[in-house]
Amino acid sequence: MEHLVIIGNGIAGITTARRVRKMSDMKITVISAETKYFFSRTALMYVYMGHMRFNDIKPYEDWFWEKNRIELIYALVTSIDTDNKKVKLADNSEISYDKLVIATGSKTNKFGWKGEYLPGVQGFYSLQDLELLEENTKNISQAVIVGGGLIGIELAEMLHSRNIYVTFLVREEFYWNNILPREDSILISRHILEHGFDLKLNVQLKEILAGENGRVKSVITDKGEEIKCQFVGLTPGVHPNIDVVKNSKVETNRGVLVNEYFETNIPDVYAAGDCVELKFAEPGSRFRFEQLWYTGKMHGETLAQTLCGKRTKYERGVWFNSAKFLNIEYQTYGFVSAKPKDDETHFYWEHPSAKKAVRFVYKNDDHSVIGMNTYGIRYRHEIFEKWIKEKKRIEFVLEHLTEANFDPEFYEKHEKEILKKFNNDNDGADLKLKSATKLSLSEKKII
Amino acid sequence: MTPVQIQPFKIYKYNPKLEIIRRSGLGIALTGIFFLLLCLTGTAKITPELFLFLSFGLAVTGAIIYSLPAIWESPAGIKNNRIFFNSFTSKGMIGWAAGIIITSFYVSLYWFPSFIENWIRLVDPLSYFLRNEKADRWFLYGTFYTLAILIMGLKMIIKYRHNRYQLIRTLSVMFFQLGFAYLIPALLIMFNKPEHYFSYFWPLKYQYLFPSDINYLTHTAGALGYFMVFWGAAMTFIAVPVLSYFFGKRWYCSWVCGCGGLAETAGDPFRHLSDNSLKAWRIERWSIHSVLVFVVVTTALLWTNSASGGKVLGELSQTFSSVYGFIIGAVFSGIVGVGFYPVMGSRVWCRFGCPLAAVLGFFQKFKSRFRITTNGGQCISCGNCSTYCEMGIDVRAYAQRRQNIIRSSCVGCGICAAVCPRGVLKLENGTEEGRYNVVPDDELVLINSQN
Ligand SMILES: Cc1cc2nc3c(=O)[nH]c(=O)nc-3n(C[C@H](O)[C@H](O)[C@H](O)COP(=O)(O)OP(=O)(O)OC[C@H]3O[C@@H](n4cnc5c(N)ncnc54)[C@H](O)[C@@H]3O)c2cc1C
Ligand code: SF4
Secondary structure, three states: OOEEEEEOOOHHHHHHHHHHHHHOOOEEEEEEOOOOOOOOHHHHHHHHHOOOOHHHHOOOOOHHHHHOOEEEEEOOEEEEEOOOOEEEEOOOOEEEOOEEEEOOOEEEOOOOOEOOOOOOEEOOOOHHHHHHHHHHOOOOOEEEEEOOOHHHHHHHHHHHHOOOEEEEEOOOOOOOOOOOOHHHHHHHHHHHHHOOOEEEOOOOEEEEEEOOOOOEEEEEEOOOOEEEOOEEEEOOOEEEOOHHHHOOOOOEOOOEEEOOOOEOOOOOEEEOHHHEEEOOOOOOOHHHOOOOHHHHHHHHHHHHHHHOOOOOOOOOOOOEEEEEEOOEEEEEEEOOOOOOOOOEEEEEEEOOOOOOEEEEEEEOOOOEEEEEEEEOOOEOHHHHHHHHHOOOEHHHHHHOHHHHEOOOOOOOOOHHHHHHHHHHHOOOOOOOOOOOOOHHHHHHHHO | OOOOOOOOOOOOOOOHHHHHHHHHHHHHHHHHHHHHHHHOOOHHHOOHHHHHHHHHHHHHHHHHHHHOOHHHHOOOOOOOOOHHHOOOOOOOHHHHHHHHHHHHHHHHHHHOHHHHHHHHHHOHHHHHHHHOOOOOHHHHHHHHHHHHHHHHHHHHHHHOOOOHHHHHHHHHHHHHHHHHHHHHHHHHHHOOOOOOOOOOOOOOOHHHHOHHHHHHHHHHOHHHHHHHHHHHHHHHHHHHHHHHHHHOOHHHHOOOOHHHHHHHHOOHHHHHHOOOOHHHHHHHHHHHHHHHHHHHHHHHHHHHHHHOOOOOOOOHHHHHHHHHHHHHHHHHHHHHHHHOHHHHOOOHHHHHOOHHHHHHHHHHHHOOOEEEEEOOOOOOOOOHHHHHOOOOOOHHHHHOOOOOEOOOOOOOOOHHHHHOOOOOEEEEEOOOOOOOOOOOOOOOOOOOOOO
């Protein structure tokens, strides 16, 4: 029987294993050094906040794996020998494979800040980080978080839930302003301030200072300000974890290099998830890395086809992502550039409460919508995806917007106001809302 | 560009004053509870009105004061912070203690009412006012029950003030409890009519279709009695299928029903304790359907017996009926159903026992427009939905493979949709067609297979 060995039990590795099991009878072994059982990394924050127990963030019950004949090994892989088709574990035992999947995920970036290795300073990625965080934040009252991205704000929210006063250092002019357009960024920044965080914009970390006990006591910013704290969270992004691959014959750059089939340069060795670098994407661009839960899942699904003999090319489809900034839910579809490009127009509507907003990006020439951001209003993924794919015009999209609304029943609807704003912004525009049909519901089943 | 100063409309900061308010609320409530316990000894007999105020009055006022500061403490939104660190809400010592106390109350209520006799006397003034009759244990129970729904309903409203579905739904259960399950039955008694609950019907209120009850109602209350019988039958045989077809079983279970009402309000702090394992689901299906069979058989026996003038089955059918009343009516729905909130979650009875839920569930599963729709590929498998599902449904198992959730047990409380951090879930009444969107190729839908 063929033996498939997967390094890493994150969403990419596990999706691969499960999909392969559906289609094939081969022997499957998943090795991970973090936990024996798969858990949802995106939910680690809720364990710290007391919303859930660790057990609750495991998407499958423990019996699931044995029942589906997926063997789990809780161990660290220390080397990969592609010539003899073996991987070596920390206890020096060896496991032979016929096919190998590298799904080792990411690691937190370090910037070489002075003091970044002090006790009380840490990143946030793994379960071990969570355990360390418990230790590091016991009985403390002030924390500094460096790096204004998605993990940063989650960490801030986590600490806040334990009544720790958070100072949030953000390099950009507004929170996540390198990704979000200006108004969107301001909306979120305002929401952060509303929660009583000390949000410091346009500020960078210079160094971290230790107190007499050797633990962190304060940070110094590039403006020369000293901020007292007993904890520093570093969240300046992640990079592919290729530690175990580097010394093998598998080709790497910043990540494990793969083609559209997730094949590496070595036959029978594949890679998926956060750890890969997509060779076919534009060199140097951010599209060479896909470090999301959703993409990890899609990588695994595609790769499983190939592993089962149905060589399948990866086509990501319309880009999407979502997040939650404290209380504000965010969805994004297609491409929304932080600064409007010359050939596109941005249409933005914001609710007076400053907690709901939508943004549509469309081409100047044919008015086709290429991207949307939504805040505080839920919209239907399938419909937005379809509209973007079918290059629907902005006028069409707005007139049919109610159909895509996914807010709970009885929620206040804003589509009318959105249209009105568009009509005001655009001389001569006279869009009228089409009433939502139930069509959208039955239409769903086609996918 | 010059830097912009961002002004939030309001800044929520730790405010010691709020903590003081909350503590005083707690103090007042505990004082009320102290007096309540004191009343057990018979102290209240001297001046019942005064003690009614000192016990119930203070407890209620304190509880309200206690819950108010949450409004000013943080912006509206889902806050389940520290639920699993709190001994009361995570099966700690306090949780177990609460479970034991509530259970003891039920035991005294059903079998040792003399123990709580002084409490019953305590609510005499209220009973005279509402029903022009002295209180009995069921009036005491109803009073506790209604207060629990109203106070914890208020807390629920504050917690979910950003969520209109939850607001309206909570107001609805508060309304039905206060009106249909407390004031109207009291009024009926005041006017010397049979006490009747219009918000309950067979097979939950099993007696309402028993021959004895029908006989009693039609003979003692004339036209009103006939109306009561007709109403009950219409609810069971017309409202259940029709409304469940349009809205799913939620129209009753999480909008009208008193058991559901208590679970949705007083039970809300414990909803995450419901077991959501596959094993629990298996037990649930066996147990709830057994109860349904039991009540159907009991009812059939009683009718056979009454049709034959008691000749065919003699005492047997009566025995069946009292066994059902004891095991299901008292032990299951009361003691396990409510007493075990703090250890088994808030919907034990509704999930494992309620025969009406079983019937509503059939319609929901096989003939209904209701479903919980999942939003494309947005699920991050975090587990909030499954954890906070009071019926122990593993919502995530469906959501992460983009499948609609159609489960006979779902009461449509909508909390999964509320706690989901990615907006994946929506309760909807749509077309029947396409309701079961079994994803043909499991999850492989996002890629390659489009159009
Ligand atoms: C706090 C946080 C919040 C996030 N929130 C979101 C979100 O909301 N939405 C979203 O789309 N994405 C989110 N992400 C990103 C998302 O979690 C990742 O993209 C995804 O988990 C990556 O999955 P993976 O399978 O590629 O790798 P991982 O989940 O990192 O799994 C890799 C596993 O391999 C193990 N491993 C590595 N090397 C070895 C070795 N040599 N031997 C044995 N085992 C090894 C690691 O220990 C790890 O367990 C978040 C990430 C974090 C940290
Ligand atoms: S709460 Fe939402 S994101 Fe989390 S598992 Fe449930 S459906 Fe998925």
